[in-house]
Amino acid sequence: MTKTDARTWLAGVHTKIARGDWEPPATLAARLRAEAAAEKARSIGFAEYAERWLEAVRTEPNRSGKMRTDGTVRSYQSKVTGYLVPEFGDLPIREIDQAWIRAMAERLDRIPSTLNPKSEFNGITRPVLIVLKMILRRAARDQIIPAVPDISVPRQKAVRHDADHDPDEDLATPAQIEALYEATPDLWAIMVLLAAWCQLRRGECLGLQRRDIQWRDDGSATLHVRRQLNASTGDYTDLKSDAGKRSLNVPRLMRDRLEEHLRVNVAPEGAAPLVPAVVRGSLPLSNTRWGFIWADSRAAVHGLPCRFRFHDLRHTGLTMFAQEGATLAELMRRGGHADISVVLRYQHATMTRDRELADRMSERVSARLVAAKEEADNPSSDSARG
Structure with missing residues (x-):
């Protein structure tokens, strides 16, 4: 470098200082490194992110301050590794746009349902898009993308049955339950x-222990x-919501059988599982093993609704409870529901019961009105007989 070059450089530095544009060499280097790192972050591939x-x-x-359960994490993982990574791979996450997402959703929609091959829906597209949206929201917060692309998440639709399926078809009769x-x-x-x-859920049934049954002097429980x-874990865990924690009266029709079950099959300790893996065992029956047992039991009973699930027994019981006149609040408590929208499916049963009661009241009132009119029309009949 010549003196002239040095004077030119120095003059340029003085000009930058005068304009307020000059940065010390260490600051400039740090800024350039930060910019390079930010650019690299913005170029991160989908799979890595x-x-x-x-x-x-x-x-x-x-957001509620609670750690996610292993089952929830496993569910997210399956969507990422099973569908999203195969779709996007190492594509820079900032290149994922609405058109690409729409094309992926159309491909997912074409996957046949393993549960019901005749179903118009497969139950895959919606949860995959929800997980993708969660990932992109995090990327936007990390300033890797400027904003989340507009993702149209379809409504939840029935997979197990066709669109015109009536939920009342999922009900078993008392005779079928007995079978x-x-x-x-x-x-x-x-x-x-x-x-x-x-009206218990599968996990609630398997989570019961001897100490959870309280007997009273009058024989009720x-x-x-x-x-x-x-x-997912095979361990006892808390219920999904506080509404799930509840105390229920055991119906009279099953008390003797419950008492006999406790006497013959359940160990005497308070913490003994109510549904043990072996007679008087200390370990509860697993969800997986019960699935095989249930499949055999269901296959042995003729006339059950198509694809009848163990959970449909709970649905049957709650429907019958509603038909006896239970209010929606009473149904929420009995079923351990936290969301009233879930319980509204039983509203038709409560309305059916309401109609029955209204008709019965009408018949009784009409009969009294007829009797009163007859008495008014024949005021002297009683005295004549006397």
Whole structure:
């Protein structure tokens, strides 16, 4: 470098200082490094960022301040590895736009449903798009993308049945429930009654312990729902919501069978599982094993609704409870529901019961009016007979 070059450079530095544009060399280097790092972050591939997102899901609390369950994390993982990574791979996440997402959704829609091949919907597209939206929201917060592309998430639609399916078709008759009980091995048959007549979920049935049954002097019994057997971890865990924790009266029609089950099949300790894997065992029956047992029991009973699930026993019981005149609030409490929109499916049953009561009242009132009119028309009939 010549003196002239040096003077030119120095003059340029003085000009930058005068304009306020000059940066010390160390500051300039740090800024350039930061800009390079930011550019590299914005160029991160989808697969790498999705793995970072999954790690955050595993280790960070959700918006409610609670850690996500293993089952939830596993569900997210399956959507990422099963559908999203194969779709986007190492594509820079900032290149994922609305058109690409729409094309992916159309491909997902064409995957046949394994549960019901005749169904118009497969139950895949919606949850995959929801997980993708969660990932892109995090990317927007991390300033990797300027904003989340507009993602149209379809409404939840039935997969197990066709669109014109009537939920009333999922109900079993009392005789069919009794047949299911008889078809199930004695050690586990109580599961059928707990689901149908106490309206319990599968995990709630398997999570019961001897101490959860409280007997009274008059022979009645109260069942306390306090925990569930988690299908993902195989351990006892808290119920999904506070509404799930509830105390229920055991219906008279199953008390003797419950008492006999406790006497024969359940160990005497308070913490003994109500549905043990073996007679008087200390470990509860697993969700997986019950699935095989239930499949055999269901296959042994003729006339059940198509694709009848164990959960449909609970639906049957709640419908019958509604038909006896239970209010929506009483149904929420009995079923352990936190969301009234879920319970509204039983409103037709409560209205049917309401109509029956209204008709019965009408008949009784009409009969009294007829009797009163006849008496008014024949005021002297009684005295004449006298």
